[in-house]
Amino acid sequence: MKTHYLTKDERERGRRHFLRWSALNGMGFSFLGDTVVTLMAMHFGATNLQLGYLSSVIHFSGMALLVFPWLLSGANLVNVLYYSWLFRGLVCIFYGVLFWVTGQPAIVTILIIYTAFCVARIFGTVVSSPMHRMLSSASTLGELVVMMSNYFQVSRLLSLFISTIILSMPGLDGIIGYQVLIAIGVLTNTASALELKQVPCRETIEYRQGENVFRALFNAMKDREQALTLFLKWHVLGVMITLSFTLPFLRKFVQLAPNMIFIYTILGTVATIATGYALRPFTDRIGSRPVLMIASFLLAIVSLVWCVLPATLHWSLFFLIGFITTSLQTAISLLVSRLEVRAIPEENKIGYVSMTNFFSALISLASGLFVGFLADVGEQTVIPGLNAFGLAYFCAVILSVQVTILSFFLKDAGSLSVRDVAQLLFSTRNLKAFLEIYELGLADDINTRKSLVLSFSKSDAAFALDEMRHILRDPLSTEKEEVLKSLFTYPKHKLLNDLLREAADESSYHRPIALFALGAYPGKRTERLLLSLLDHPQPTIRSTAAKSLARVGNTSALPKITQMLADSTQVIGDRMNYLIAVSIMDKQGAYLAQLFEFASPQQATPSYCQTMFSLTAKMLQMEPPLSTIYQKENIADLDGLTLFFEDARTVRPFLEHGLMLFEAYQQQRYHDILAWCQTVLAPNTVRPPLSFLQQAILSRNTRDIRREEAIAFLFFTYQLLK
Structure with a gap:
């Protein structure tokens, strides 16, 4: 009888359909989501507070999750996600009434429909995080998170190109063009929902009597890492909501046309995709903590730049700064998402995710309204040195700095230190080694794998040593021989314990190579092991130990090894080892007097x-x-x-x-x-x-x-x- 855990084949099949869903979802959300809705609302004259509501409703709709576990207890995760996605697409059909209403009634209609869209979406989003866990292992979780983002963003990029073309057509730059985009969005959203039905899933929503979001929060606050992860998530959420006001700023004050807004959004999507692909090799190997600290600090600086940017600058400069901003936002968001998924407990998964989204909803509502209020104040009050939205953007500066501080206290298991990450990013050799280690995990060809190992084993970086140690501990690794050979050519004294363990192991297939590598590690421990093996029953072990003993500078066994060299019954490999050993030990060269006896026996x-x-x-x-x-x-x-x-x-x-x-x-x-x-x-x-x-x-x-x-x-x- 199967448990709720999926087999490897089921996970692989599920990942394929889940990634296709993500790709179609990218198109559906782009046509139905915040950019189109914000432009429609601005078309009808929405206020900053209303725009703040629209920028945060996608998050604060999570308040509906207060009853989610109880309402859907026992439901299959995939079914919940499927019906949520169907509903969120179908509700958008009601945007059609905007052909007959204008002004505030039109804006209220948009707010109601988009709120329903976001509530349906949040019901599905709650189960998507446990599905990430369900379809991946601990070592591939970060990669799946990044791949999902990449699939989503690539398809979103395509949809943004389509949106730009449609809105640039004569007669389609207003409400008619927006309605065309929504119609396309309903179709692609429905297609994405159908893809979900192919994902295997045996997990259901659990509800325990007495469990609620407040109890889940209380339990999470007792766990240091879960609490830090939640604080990071909510701070980053505030940053995202604040910086989402770049679109209204560009539309209202820089006065970019709607098609230019879409081009700006396209550029942001390109930045998101590029950042996702750049992070893919790093997420699971260096951890979230060091990159979060660096990226959040840089985002604080960029947010400060947004505070003081004059609206009279050329549009290309806004596009450049926007590209950098989106890249940093994406990096922070993906890394926090990885932490968030890892923090989900094995028990009461849905209750925990519902809690995080519920309180995210409260925080996003407060953030959206507060930032909208600051934007209104900034428009009405001239503050020296700041632009109209400068006061609002300053919130992003404060929150980004706080993310940097919180990341410092994070204990991300397996995460590299900031120093190690700096050595990685600012050294072409170390970066090359890191990417080669990533390629090793993808390569199947044995010659390619050996070539990669021989290349990255030259590096002394901590991650390279860690990868080499993992290979040495694998009893069936096909790359162990290359690692051992490299440890002689490029000594790594931090791996000496591993090397001694391999060399002392009577059952090790690679023992002779490990003994050979010990020749590059002088020291008492090495000498003791090598001396003890000069009487080993296996000739190869004896001769290799003799050669390495000479290389580490110990000459105490010279008479014994010279006698071994004179033994004409030795095979060529062993006799070569003894010759090397004696030639190193015998500084006077006395062994050369018998050269023609041991080199040319009858x-x-x-x-x-x-x-x-x-x-x-x-x-x-x-x-x-x-x-x-x-x-x-x-x-x-x-x-x-x-x-x-x-x-x-x-x-x-x-x-x-x-x-x-x-x-x-x-x-x-x-x-x-x-x-x-x-x-x-x-x-x-x-x-x-x-x-x-x-x-x-x-x-x-x-x-x-x-x-x-x-x-x-x-x-x-x-x-x-x-």
């Missing part, structure tokens, strides 16, 4: 000899790379030797006897090559550690010499003579 293959000789040359930092000479020789006979002599002819013995050596090599007279090398080296005095290399060549007998050894004799002799 049973060794050509590739084995080439690898060991090349590695020895590399550890001694010799140029040109011996591996390149072998590479050329493996591709085509004599190409490698030709490349070698291009460098070696700078040394006189090679210049004088180069032809003879070349012929001896061609004729496979490798013993002649060794004899020549011993002859030219014998009179020379070489300092350690290369003196041991000289000793190795001089002590090599001339029997059973291979091609790989012949090249090594010539190469090392050249290095000793140059």
